[in-house]
Amino acid sequence: MPKNLYQLVIGSSELRKELSRGAITSLGLRFASGLLNFVVSIILARTLLPEGYGVYAFTLSTIAFLAVPVQMGIPTLVTREVARYHLMHQWGLLRGLLLRSYQVVVILSLATALVAGVVVWWLAESGTTEFDPSAFLWALPLLFLNPANRLQEATLMALRRVAQAMTPSMAVRPVVFLGLLGIAVMVGGLMPSHAIALYCASGGVAFIVGRFFLVQGLPEEVRAASSSYETKAWARSILPLSMITGLGVINGQTDLFMLGTLSSQEEVGLYRVAFSCATLVIYVLGAVNSVLAPHISRLHRSGDFARLQKMVTRSAQIVLAAAIPVAGGFILFGKPFLELVYGAAYRGSYGPLAVLCIAQLVNAAVGATHDILNMTGKEKETLKGVALAAILNVVLNALLIPPYGSQGAAYATGVSIAVVNVFLWHKVLTRVGLESSALAVRGLFGWKGRGKD
DSSP states (O other): OOHHHHHHHHOSHHHHHHHHHHHHHHHHHHHHHHHHHHHHHHHHHHHHHHHHHHHHHHHHHHHHHHTHHHHTTHHHHHHHHHHHHHHHTOHHHHHHHHHHHHHHHHHHHHHHHHHHHHHHHHHHHHTOOOSOHHHHHHHTTHHHHHHHHHHHHHHHHHTTOHHHHHHIIIIIHHHHHHHHHHHHHHHSOOOHHHHHHHHHHHHHHHHHHHHHHHHHHSOHHHHHSOOOOOHHHHHHHHHHHHHHHHHHHHHHHHHHHHHHHHSOHHHHHHHHHHHHHHGGGGHHHHHHHHHHHHHHHHHHHHTOHHHHHHHHHHHHHHHHHHHHHHHHHHHHHHHHHHHHHTOGGGGGGHHHHHHHHHHHHHHHHHOSHHHHHHHTTOHHHHHHHHHHHHHHHHHHHHHHHHHHTHHHHHHHHHHHHHHHHHHHHHHIIIIIOOOOSSSOOTTGGGOOSSOOO
């Protein structure tokens, strides 16, 4: 990239020093992870075919719903509070927060897995369910592994150890999963339950690696400190953050879950391919936001709004610039791409893919709205937005899936994505006083500067 263009996009040398190293590391890991997961999706889609791939996707979607009361809003709380405690050298509170967080995840994951296992066994014995009970039972360890891995990642990210935070989920897990899938395909036929079991195994390896990085990455002062707790303050924050997390899962999984209940597993498989491809549109968004969140918390607490605004604007412009060519490519050449890569059985994924690409462009354009609100203590505003989106998502999916299948799910999800992003962009303007979008349209809605406390 030419030097002058680099400076235009990234900004001042101080800002580059603050963000560039982490963003480049994050982007590199996400690129490698995206490539690996893309290969994995091709293997699964071609081997399991739409119906089997639908069973796999529906099972993981159901597990994501069940993990909501396990994970709650703990990773977001940890990202925000660990960054604050680290900045203020409050080592005892940092240690206490981590200990309490792991205790909650372990207890709730075991309880949820026990209840879910009993219910699935009962449904299988009574013959009242059509989904594969063996695939679901193999997926139960994910009720602990997914929240625990997310918690470790959030802690390391708050400590500004970007590479160590992202390597377990972005590199270790997909590499191990791809290797295990390759062995399984060569040895014999692959069933949805086998794929789920191998996915759990890869998650276990990622947890072990992440745990090693966390132990190595914690400051020595944390190890030596006595644990102290701000239980009431954490509890006050955890309720809205938990609701945000839960509603976010509804927004992210409702389409797959409702397709599996209102339509066929084949439609789930077609939609899963479309959704996976559409997420590439906001690929850079995830890389940038994961690095951005701790810095938003620090700059906001220090009162450096000028640098915070510049950082938010530049990051949004980078995200949108990267999203436009990806979305355009899928919209223009999606049909031949799907047939060539996934096979003729997935040509029906193009319609949902085009709709979701347009929605993700809106997501990219408005910037890091969720992180800005959550990291500045305005999580209740995020809650309002995701609640609105969840209601829209559920209602529209219920109306559109029966007549239109995967295409209806795409319309429902696309509308909810667009609505929540515009809503939260407005809240960032009025409540925080920042312009989060790449287009800098702050003159709308009467923006007058700093937000309301």
